[in-house]
Amino acid sequence: MVTNTRLSCRSARGSAIHTSHPTKVETRASHQRLHHRLAGVDRQCRSYHDRPRSLRRNNGNTVVGRRIVHLDYRRPRTCHLQRQDAADRPTQSMDAQDLVLRKTKLPARTSAQADMTVFHFSSIITLRIIMIISAQIISAAGDFWSVQNCAKLLDVIGDAQTLVEQYPSCSSLIDDGNLKAVAAVNANFGGSTAELMSALNISFGMAGWLATSLHAIGVEVYVSCLRDVLLCVPVLMPNSFTLLPRNLSVFARCPTNGNWKLGSRTLGTRAWSLGILRSRLWLVLLRSKQGSQVRFLVSCLKVTKYEYGGGKYLFAQTIEIPGFYGVLFQHGLNEQQRIFTARNKLRNRSTLQNAGSVHMPARQSPERVSKVTKKQRISSPNLPQHKSNTKHPRPA
Amino acid sequence: MAMRLMLQGFIFAGALFAFTLARLMYLNISGVFCGPTDGANHAAPGECYYYQNFDRYKIGIRLHLYTIIREYSHSLAFCPFCNGY
Numbered sequence: 138m139v140t141n142t143r144l145s146c147r148s149a150r151g152s153a154i155h156t157s158h159p160t161k162v163e164t165r166a167s168h169q170r171l172h173h174r175l176a177g178v179d180r181q182c183r184s185y186h187d188r189p190r191s192l193r194r195n196n197g198n199t200v201v202g203r204r205i206v207h208l209d210y211r212r213p214r215t216c217h218l219q220r221q222d223a224a225d226r227p228t229q230s231m232d233a234q235d236l237v238l239r240k241t242k243l244p245a246r247t248s249a250q251a252d253m254t255v256f257h258f259s260s261i262i263t264l265r266i267i268m269i270i271s272a273q274i275i276s277a278a279g280d281f282w283s284v285q286n287c288a289k290l291l292d293v294i295g296d297a298q299t300l301v302e303q304y305p306s307c308s309s310l311i312d313d314g315n316l317k318a319v320a321a322v323n324a325n326f327g328g329s330t331a332e333l334m335s336a337l338n339i340s341f342g343m344a345g346w347l348a349t350s351l352h353a354i355g356v357e358v359y360v361s362c363l364r365d366v367l368l369c370v371p372v373l374m375p376n377s378f379t380l381l382p383r384n385l386s387v388f389a390r391c392p393t394n395g396n397w398k399l400g401s402r403t404l405g406t407r408a409w410s411l412g413i414l415r416s417r418l419w420l421v422l423l424r425s426k427q428g429s430q431v432r433f434l435v436s437c438l439k440v441t442k443y444e445y446g447g448g449k450y451l452f453a454q455t456i457e458i459p460g461f462y463g464v465l466f467q468h469g470l471n472e473q474q475r476i477f478t479a480r481n482k483l484r485n486r487s488t489l490q491n492a493g494s495v496h497m498p499a500r501q502s503p504e505r506v507s508k509v510t511k512k513q514r515i516s517s518p519n520l521p522q523h524k525s526n527t528k529h530p531r532p533a
Numbered sequence: 534m535a536m537r538l539m540l541q542g543f544i545f546a547g548a549l550f551a552f553t554l555a556r557l558m559y560l561n562i563s564g565v566f567c568g569p570t571d572g573a574n575h576a577a578p579g580e581c582y583y584y585q586n587f588d589r590y591k592i593g594i595r596l597h598l599y600t601i602i603r604e605y606s607h608s609l610a611f612c613p614f615c616n617g618y
């Protein structure tokens with residue numbers, strides 16, 4: 138979205154696609170098309186007709202899909218923010234990006250690792266599998282022995298006479314009461330109970346280490362496939378409605394008091410179904426100031442790039458299981474900068490202040506963030522393409 | 534992708550869930566875990582010598598076995614509707 142390509146929600150067939158005809162573009166976001174009075178008169182005031190019931194009534198073709206909802210956010214607010222842009226508020230002046238996609242500098246595991254640690258608990262199951270397999274292997278080898286306590290052997294066998302017959306060195310336990318008597322027991326998985334015990338005891342330690350390391354490595358491999366995506370959703374109006382894909386709610390983090398907090402639902406928001414399809418969309422009521430941004434950190438699996446309708450997008454698949462679908466993001470940071478460069482040749486330079494505002498991960502101080510973003514914003518349009526590529530490696 | 538994630542949720546969550554359910558009966562230590570029954574539903578051979586004769590192992594195996602209750606709730610972490618736990 139972004140972009141020199143304008144987007145429209147309507148194709149000839151009435152379904153939602155992106156087109157590149159700037160003159161035909163509607164100036165309202167897809168969800169704001171529902172708020173006719175609001176978009177026409179004053180976008181900042183909510184009227185009686187903007188209550189959520191109107192969304193539920195009119196949710197036919199207008200709220201077309203999760204992709205379009207995000208993509209069309211920018212246009213009305215772009216105009217608004219250009220008017221009120223202030224240089225000292227870099228984070229609030231988000232121009233074309235309703236959604237700024239960045240691969241954050243936080244390690245990818247941060248948001249998902251808390252959920253993935255449960256995999257470690259399953260290592261006891263793997264342990265048993267490995268233990269049984271290896272016990273059978275060393276039984277097939279046949280020449281594995283372990284030293285067992287004779288008191289333990291007596292407890293297993295249960296008969297002193299049999300014990301002494303099978304393991305003559307245990308006679309000191311029976312005769313003299315020597316509790317320290319030991320006997321070498323052959324490891325045989327298919328043999329007697331004592332031999333089975335020997336086989337299991339031999340292989341248990343190895344199986345424990347192997348299972349633990351297998352699960353630890355497996356979780357890390359899986360988590361390393363995740364990408365944390367910093368999703369910046371502008372708040373259009375005070376207490377405005379923002380449509381978010383439902384799967385944002387599970388692994389999303391919403392910053393509260395400057396800290397990232399992991400919430401099963403986004404903190405400070407109320408979410409309920411739009412009535413379209415409960416699995417498709419959440420209607421999130423953001424109790425925030427207008428112009429502020431709500432940032433979500435989303436764990437995504439398999440971020441793929443593709444082009445569609447003249448624009449380049451990222452399709453980030455999140456890892457929630459039911460209602461599973463991806464979120465369509467704009468292409469990465471470099472792509473944004475390049476697009477801004479192209480666009481700013483057409484427009485005046487003041488839009489540069491808005492363009493390409495970079496949102497840093499939460500762990501950095503806001504002062505430093507604003508400096509960096511300002512620098513990047515000023516310098517980026519003049520950079521050649523290859524230079525900006527080397528400077529900011531492309532995410533995903 | 535969706536199907537793969539769903540499968541892995543069922544597999545991992547199901548394995549953990551079934552494991553915890555199967556181990557719940559071991560909470561009855563004298564009856565089942567170290568009981569006289571034959572078969573695989575039992576402690577490993579020879580272990581009960583320690584579990585029944587020494588106090589430190591009696592306490593230890595109880596602490597170990599009671600963790601299955603917590604692990605049961607951990608198996609719900611894979612349930613997306615349960616919000617983790």
